[in-house]
Amino acid sequence: MSTAFRWPVRVFYEDTDTAGIVYYANYLKFFERARTEWLRAAGINQRELSQKERRAFVVTRCAIDYHAPARLDDQLILTVVVEKLGRASVNFQQQAWLDHPDHEPTLLCSALVRVGCVNTDSMRPEPLPAHVANQIRSQL
């Protein structure tokens, strides 16, 4: 995960289920938190984007492989890499790693996430605003 953007996530009770592990849907929450912080680091403010330009990012496709479970109190590292920047979409490669205090991180989960830009009124696809595309391009 050398050069990828990283975002730490701690596992709390809310994230686990009765099998004693992080519930599978919750990785999508973790991945979104990491993408949001990646956008914020790139200078993109989603709330303004929505209010001033009527644009929002919505996930249109997502493929996830679950390799190993995480448990209560685990410290995770979420990574974000832009795989492809399209006219109205961005493809992200994301991973969740278990951070160990005394040895190398373990890969828990990896995902390809395709995010589309939509008009918030119509929910129809729209090109990314130029300044957003530029900010993303500058992070590649």
Place this chain on the structure above:
Amino acid sequence: MSTAFRWPVRVFYEDTDTAGIVYYANYLKFFERARTEWLRAAGINQRELSQKERRAFVVTRCAIDYHAPARLDDQLILTVVVEKLGRASVNFQQQAWLDHPDHEPTLLCSALVRVGCVNTDSMRPEPLPAHVANQIRSQL
């Protein structure tokens, strides 16, 4: 729970945590589902209320007592009783019961929930629209 409005809720993996029981915040989701279905049964459509009249219900206070835990696959019964109808608020008394196939239900959780009517633009309190107050009154 004799004459109260009832709404069934099944416990799924998503509702549980690593302690093997329903996570405490999730009862607020169950209570809201029951209030929503109670409103629907009273002929009140929250989506229309929001879109056409710019009114929404928001919880302003809530006191919950947890008596016994629920587990995966449990069948719950949620109850709704209106305790007080105010000008811009409704007080609900709600309970969650564990439904047993072969004996009386067990009380799991009880709550007092105060719901306020707000303007969706300002999020400030507003009187309940007259037709909504009437529909609620007709259910008492």
Place this chain on the structure above:
Amino acid sequence: MSTAFRWPVRVFYEDTDTAGIVYYANYLKFFERARTEWLRAAGINQRELSQKERRAFVVTRCAIDYHAPARLDDQLILTVVVEKLGRASVNFQQQAWLDHPDHEPTLLCSALVRVGCVNTDSMRPEPLPAHVANQIRSQL
């Protein structure tokens, strides 16, 4: 969705986000509810399976396409079809449809979900118990 197993899901406030639509991770909750009810209909009790046979189902892979958004109060129909029954895994094809009172349902979301059977102590893969495999086979 002619012959598939169907499970109804109503969209509540808890399922939506500030974009006004169902949050993308929540479809995985809906899909799990439908798989659980499909298992229940096939006579498989996950809580007993876990307590008596130390076996649980965990999702190992999942690919989701989001076609159209769902909103508050929408009535969804979730479908479940077994695509492949393996020795220690089951592949499901699942869909979420928007139910309209007056015309044909609209496809909102489709997913391929691979579920593995694990030992609940080790979380390592284990063959499906014979009676479970038989119950699933009888549903095909």
Place this chain on the structure above:
Amino acid sequence: MSTAFRWPVRVFYEDTDTAGIVYYANYLKFFERARTEWLRAAGINQRELSQKERRAFVVTRCAIDYHAPARLDDQLILTVVVEKLGRASVNFQQQAWLDHPDHEPTLLCSALVRVGCVNTDSMRPEPLPAHVANQIRSQL
């Protein structure tokens, strides 16, 4: 919130609902994150407590007042104060504040949360282990 323990929480899409605000149940998640980090800061490891001593903390009562809504991207500060340490329970006073870059924080939500110590096998109340009570006492 001068001397209280503080824990920062960012509002993500997952936390909001279609009314554009943080969903009321999610404050209970935020409060739990803050209590967990408070316990961690006091040297109490809940996972070890559960595995080695068969003890867990469960919420038995909780009273919440909602004063003002939080929105996407808001930065919150959660506070934790122990109000009373009992033999088998701890009463917490907790608040959620909206952090502003340029003026004083605004109070969003305040809660009294009573947490009981239970045996994880029976889920029945048990006294707090002496070392846990001492660690909590040293934080008062």
